[in-house]
Amino acid sequence: MKIHVESGDSPLVLAQPHGGTEIPSDIHRRLNDTGKALEDTDWHISRLYQGLLDNATVVSTPIHRYVIDANRNPSDESLYPGQNTTSLCPTTTFDGNPIYRDGQEPDLAEIRERQQKYHQPYHDALIEQLERVHQNHGYVVLYDCHSIRSQVPYLFDGKLPDFNIGTNGGVSCDPGIESSVVDICARATHFTHVVNGRFKGGWTTRHYGDPSRGYHAIQMELAQCNYMTEKPPWHYNVAAAKRLRETLGEILSAVLARVD
Numbered sequence: 001m002k003i004h005v006e007s008g009d010s011p012l013v014l015a016q017p018h019g020g021t022e023i024p025s026d027i028h029r030r031l032n033d034t035g036k037a038l039e040d041t042d043w044h045i046s047r048l049y050q051g052l053l054d055n056a057t058v059v060s061t062p063i064h065r066y067v068i069d070a071n072r073n074p075s076d077e078s079l080y081p082g083q084n085t086t087s088l089c090p091t092t093t094f095d096g097n098p099i100y101r102d103g104q105e106p107d108l109a110e111i112r113e114r115q116q117k118y119h120q121p122y123h124d125a126l127i128e129q130l131e132r133v134h135q136n137h138g139y140v141v142l143y144d145c146h147s148i149r150s151q152v153p154y155l156f157d158g159k160l161p162d163f164n165i166g167t168n169g170g171v172s173c174d175p176g177i178e179s180s181v182v183d184i185c186a187r188a189t190h191f192t193h194v195v196n197g198r199f200k201g202g203w204t205t206r207h208y209g210d211p212s213r214g215y216h217a218i219q220m221e222l223a224q225c226n227y228m229t230e231k232p233p234w235h236y237n238v239a240a241a242k243r244l245r246e247t248l249g250e251i252l253s254a255v256l257a258r259v260d
Contacts, residue, residue, distance in 0.1 A: 017070035035099030139214035166201030166219035172209025
């Protein structure tokens with residue numbers, strides 16, 4: 001497995017932990033048909049952000065989140081205590097349905113092995129780029145790119161807002177960064193948005209965000225209905241994506257301008 005890294009010269013690092021679809025054969029054959037469908041992928045996330053801002057650094061993993069979730073605490077501590085969620089090595093879909101054949105779920109030893117083999121290399125690459133950018137500019141903005149189906153009753157009620165901005169309750173980045181993103185989302189009246197709602201930022205945002213040291217982190221969870229069909233074959237909607245990309249481009253530019 002090779003982590004994908006595009007090194008840019010700007011202060012922006014785009015993290016993409018959930019866009020990969022690769023599953024090692026020894027794990028794939030243990031999945032049931034539900035697991036093999038890979039429905040909880042952040043489909044087309046790299047394409048959606050491609051070229052929105054010159055010289056951004058991109059770090060992504062090809063490994064699917066069903067193998068290991070690169071946006072979870074390696075200790076598997078829940079990010080949302082008391083709420084339905086998935087684990088470091090998920091055994092269910094976002095709808096709560098099993099993804100493994102009976103008795104084929106990973107045990108603790110296998111989870112530790114996967115963490116070392118797939119989770120750690122992604123974060124090693126991410127740390128390397130964050131430190132490089134921070135050294136060059138004196139600060140870095142980590143923008144964690146995510147998307148999810150707009151309706152997932154197991155995880156949240158009703159329809160998810162289009163833009164879900166997560167800053168861990170306002171502590172993972174400078175307040176000006178958060179406010180600039182919120183302002184742009186508010187002006188895009190054809191979209192809806194929320195700040196620190198159901199998705200407050202995953203482990204990446206919470207772990208790396210340290211504004212006092214010049215490490216700013218923000219997560220954006222997008223409702224997939226705005227750029228693709230939310231059922232197989234998960235078709236990318238070019239026309240819808242174009243409108244969404246215009247707003248995303250404004251967001252990324254504003255984030256950099258706020259701390260430049």
